[in-house]
Amino acid sequence: MSLNNEPKYIQLKEFIKNYISEGQLKADDKLFSEHELANRFQISRHTVRKAIGELINEGWLYQVQGKGTFVANTEGESKRKSKLIGVITTYLKDYIFPDIIYGIDEVLSKEGYTILLGHTNNEFEKERNCLLNMLNNNLDGLIIEPTKSVLPNPNIDIYERFKAEGIPIVFIHAYYNNFEASYVMEDDVLGGYMATRHLIEQGHQRIAGIFKSDDLQGLGRFQGFVQAHREHNLTINEKHILWFSSQDFDPLLLDDAYIQRFIHRLKTCTGLICYNDQIAINMLEILRTQGIHVPGDCAVVGFDNSELAQQGEIKLTTVAHPKEKLGRKAAASLLELINGTKECIQEKMEPELIMRDSTQTTN
Amino acid sequence: MSLNNEPKYIQLKEFIKNYISEGQLKADDKLFSEHELANRFQISRHTVRKAIGELINEGWLYQVQGKGTFVANTEGESKRKSKLIGVITTYLKDYIFPDIIYGIDEVLSKEGYTILLGHTNNEFEKERNCLLNMLNNNLDGLIIEPTKSVLPNPNIDIYERFKAEGIPIVFIHAYYNNFEASYVMEDDVLGGYMATRHLIEQGHQRIAGIFKSDDLQGLGRFQGFVQAHREHNLTINEKHILWFSSQDFDPLLLDDAYIQRFIHRLKTCTGLICYNDQIAINMLEILRTQGIHVPGDCAVVGFDNSELAQQGEIKLTTVAHPKEKLGRKAAASLLELINGTKECIQEKMEPELIMRDSTQTTN
DNA sequence: AATTATTTGTGCGTATGTATC
DNA sequence: AGATACATACGCACAAATAAT
Numbered sequence: 203m204s205l206n207n208e209p210k211y212i213q214l215k216e217f218i219k220n221y222i223s224e225g226q227l228k229a230d231d232k233l234f235s236e237h238e239l240a241n242r243f244q245i246s247r248h249t250v251r252k253a254i255g256e257l258i259n260e261g262w263l264y265q266v267q268g269k270g271t272f273v274a275n276t277e278g279e280s281k282r283k284s285k286l287i288g289v290i291t292t293y294l295k296d297y298i299f300p301d302i303i304y305g306i307d308e309v310l311s312k313e314g315y316t317i318l319l320g321h322t323n324n325e326f327e328k329e330r331n332c333l334l335n336m337l338n339n340n341l342d343g344l345i346i347e348p349t350k351s352v353l354p355n356p357n358i359d360i361y362e363r364f365k366a367e368g369i370p371i372v373f374i375h376a377y378y379n380n381f382e383a384s385y386v387m388e389d390d391v392l393g394g395y396m397a398t399r400h401l402i403e404q405g406h407q408r409i410a411g412i413f414k415s416d417d418l419q420g421l422g423r424f425q426g427f428v429q430a431h432r433e434h435n436l437t438i439n440e441k442h443i444l445w446f447s448s449q450d451f452d453p454l455l456l457d458d459a460y461i462q463r464f465i466h467r468l469k470t471c472t473g474l475i476c477y478n479d480q481i482a483i484n485m486l487e488i489l490r491t492q493g494i495h496v497p498g499d500c501a502v503v504g505f506d507n508s509e510l511a512q513q514g515e516i517k518l519t520t521v522a523h524p525k526e527k528l529g530r531k532a533a534a535s536l537l538e539l540i541n542g543t544k545e546c547i548q549e550k551m552e553p554e555l556i557m558r559d560s561t562q563t564t565n
Numbered sequence: 566m567s568l569n570n571e572p573k574y575i576q577l578k579e580f581i582k583n584y585i586s587e588g589q590l591k592a593d594d595k596l597f598s599e600h601e602l603a604n605r606f607q608i609s610r611h612t613v614r615k616a617i618g619e620l621i622n623e624g625w626l627y628q629v630q631g632k633g634t635f636v637a638n639t640e641g642e643s644k645r646k647s648k649l650i651g652v653i654t655t656y657l658k659d660y661i662f663p664d665i666i667y668g669i670d671e672v673l674s675k676e677g678y679t680i681l682l683g684h685t686n687n688e689f690e691k692e693r694n695c696l697l698n699m700l701n702n703n704l705d706g707l708i709i710e711p712t713k714s715v716l717p718n719p720n721i722d723i724y725e726r727f728k729a730e731g732i733p734i735v736f737i738h739a740y741y742n743n744f745e746a747s748y749v750m751e752d753d754v755l756g757g758y759m760a761t762r763h764l765i766e767q768g769h770q771r772i773a774g775i776f777k778s779d780d781l782q783g784l785g786r787f788q789g790f791v792q793a794h795r796e797h798n799l800t801i802n803e804k805h806i807l808w809f810s811s812q813d814f815d816p817l818l819l820d821d822a823y824i825q826r827f828i829h830r831l832k833t834c835t836g837l838i839c840y841n842d843q844i845a846i847n848m849l850e851i852l853r854t855q856g857i858h859v860p861g862d863c864a865v866v867g868f869d870n871s872e873l874a875q876q877g878e879i880k881l882t883t884v885a886h887p888k889e890k891l892g893r894k895a896a897a898s899l900l901e902l903i904n905g906t907k908e909c910i911q912e913k914m915e916p917e918l919i920m921r922d923s924t925q926t927t928n
Numbered sequence: 929a930a931t932t933a934t935t936t937g938t939g940c941g942t943a944t945g946t947a948t949c
Numbered sequence: 950a951g952a953t954a955c956a957t958a959c960g961c962a963c964a965a966a967t968a969a970t
Contacts, residue, residue, distance in 0.1 A: 209937080209938060209939085210938080210939075211938075211939085235953075235954055235955085236954070236955070237953085237954075237955095245939080245940085246939060246940045246941070247940090247941090248938095248939070248940065248941080249938080249939060249940080251955090251956095252938080252939085255618075259622050265954090265955065265956090266947085266948080266954090266955080267946065267947045267948080267954075267955045267956065268946070268947030268948035268949080268953080268954060268955065269947080269948055269949085269953095269954070269955080270948095270953090270954060270955075271954085271955080284702075285698070285701075286681075286702070289682075294663065294666065294667045294670060295663040295664050295666070295667035295889075296663075299663070300657065300658040300659075300662070300663040301658050303657065303658070303682075304657045304658035307657060307682065307684065311683070311684075311694075314698075316681055316682070316683060316695075316698050316699070316702070317681070317682040317683075318649075318679055318680070318681055318682070319652075319666075319670065319679070319680040319681070319682045320674070320679060320680070321670065321674075331674075331677075332679075335648070335677075335679050336679070338648075339647075339649070339679070509872055509876075512876070513872075513875070513876050526658075572956080572957060572958085573957080573958075574957075574958085598934075598935055598936085599935075599936070600934085600935075608958080608959085609958060609959045609960065610959090610960085611957095611958065611959065611960080612957080612958060612959080614936090614937095615957085615958090628935090628936065628937090629935090629936080629966080629967080630935075630936045630937060630965065630966045630967080631934080631935055631936060631937095631965070631966030631967035631968080632934095632935070632936080632966075632967055632968080633934090633935060633936075633967090634935085634936080
């Protein structure tokens with residue numbers, strides 16, 4: 203300690219901090235007196251006071267006049283947990299998100315955690331804002347649904363900062379290829395496979411598909427779609443596949459000439475797999491206006507089993523999203539990461555096919 | 566300053582703090598040098614350094630060796646805002662809550678705020694947990710839906726602590742009678758009045774009602790129910806009113822003999838006002854099993870215009886809840902309280918009657 | 929480019945006051 | 950009452966950074 207270039211009071215601070223960290227002194231134990239420290243280290247009492255003063259400010263020690271200097275209770279200070287969990291989804295109100303959030307909250311609130319809520323609207327810029335916001339709040343963990351999971355994510359630097367700070371992250375629905383992390387998601391490939399196999403088993407040979415191109419779920423469902431075709435020795439006509447991205451979501455399905463041309467392309471198809479229920483419901487309406495009867499002329503399958511699927515005239519056959527269950531599992535996984543029980547959890551949940559009117563061949 | 570009993574360094578601290586507070590020095594302005602202060606106050610430089618050292622720790626000043634001592638930028642430090650807003654509702658997933666939360670988030674996230682989410686399940690104990698939790702998180706404000714708003718609330722002490730810490734609160738849906746605060750809610754009395762008047766105008770003379778007894782919304786809607794009757798010189802038969810509380814909500818409407826007796830009591834009624842859509846939908850089912858035709862034998866009105874109202878065979882006439890709009894207004898109000906633009910905001914929003922099958926006399 | 933004055937940073941010694949045991 | 954330990958306060962010396970000359 204003597205040959206060091208650092209100031210003496212800093213060296214003393216380090217010594218005291220080490221002494222405490224090593225466990226030689228516990229909370230409320232009495233430290234050596236200022237006089238003793240001065241003698242022992244051959245420095246002035248003033249220098250000792252300087253060191254102790256800073257350690258008091260940093261929360262390591264406290265002093266009582268006439269009694270001495272004592273080790274502070276570090277439990278509540280340096281090691282403190284915020285008991286906050288960040289939850290970031292793409293959207294908030296529609297669809298499956300309330301259920302997912304409820305599932306997450308159900309598990310976390312039992313353990314005394316509180317949810318910090320954010321949503322990205324599936325926009326990178328908003329995702330960045332949310333992440334930065336949460337980084338400032340000393341989270342214990344983060345559950346997040348990726349934004350445009352297929353595209354390279356420009357916010358990986360922020361994710362890396364979470365990792366650097368030791369804040370565990372659980373992705374739901376998808377994950378980023380350029381960032382290794384835990385995830386809990388439904389098995390989209392299997393879902394796409396089940397939906398397609400269902401149609402094939404009902405005798406459909408020419409099946410069209412509408413898939414989202416910029417998230418992993420879309421790609422996965424398409425992959426399952428392909429797999430089912432292969433398994434039954436059916437070829438896929440590329441003209442029967444429509445790809446869309448988040449941006450052109452709304453215009454696409456309202457009155458665009460684009461969709462009209464697509465409808466025309468799939469005249470020969472008797473089945474249609476839609477990326478999700480929302481698309482499927484929109485397609486039901488479009489098919490109706492085109493005089494195409496569902497399921498008679500064309501059977502339709504959606505994904506997610508959202509409330510939409512059960513609302514309309516024609517109840518929708520759909521691949522059910524685990525929703526609340528997924529939320530619970532994501533939360534439970536995060537807790538395991540926080541507690542250090544596990545280091546990395548990557549889990550895919552098996553989807554379930556729910557058959558309703560839109561594929562029922564009830565004649 | 567000289568005759569004071571306080572230590573000199575504390576007196577100097579006070580002097581410097583006042584000097585800054587009075588605006589004589591602004592952020593990054595240079596303070597007098599240690600030497601100058603020592604001379605001016607006839608104290609030693611050591612004492613000056615002690616004072617300045619503490620002010621640095623408290624975030625008032627910063628020093629640069631060789632340059633001087635400067636006033637810190639207090640904006641980000643002492644006056645720092647957490648940019649966190651607590652949002653506590655009774656429930657999370659079902660019904661209108663996702664929309665309300667979305668509305669709140671829409672307004673708040675634009676201003677850079679993040680939502681801390683909690684829900685009470687309409688239980689005092691959980692409400693207390695939520696509140697205590699949030700109190701520890703240095704909120705900038707709180708939006709909360711009261712739990713059992715009619716009953717005296719056992720958690721008023723916590724609410725008082727929020728008030729003491731200057732954290733503004735906006736209640737939604739209702740407010741506690743024993744706690745003066747801002748609120749944004751739908752006008753339940755008017756809603757009850759509109760629903761009842763609608764039935765009366767359709768010629769119904771004997772109208773039954775099911776109301777919740779332990780929140781203000783239930784009482785308000787009943788009050789409007791009474792008002793409409795008075796205005797049309799109709800008497801209310803107490804036997805036609807069913808009161809229930811949060812506890813017996815579920816069992817009540819499934820298979821209880823209680824509800825059977827009630828149904829029997831309202832055999833002579835041709836109209837039924839239900840506390841909310843959920844109750845109304847349940848009643849539709851019960852009436853159906855009893856062979857009572859809606860709206861032919863009995864017209865039914867619900868409240869909230871939830872998705873339930875549009876789902877079933879018989880679309881429900883309902884008094885629309887402003888949902889998202891209420892969320893937006895609550896958030897905007899809270900921001901006004903935070904910014905100090907206003908001190909107290911108490912606002913009731915006008916409901917809207919949406920007519921559908923369950924009261925349509927389409928013959 | 930080097931010098932100088934100013935200002936903060938580190939460190940020592942001493943004295944006295946005050947709380948605790 | 951006295952020993953001990955922290956609290957306040959003064960004075961001095963030199964180092965290091967900065968800014969102006």
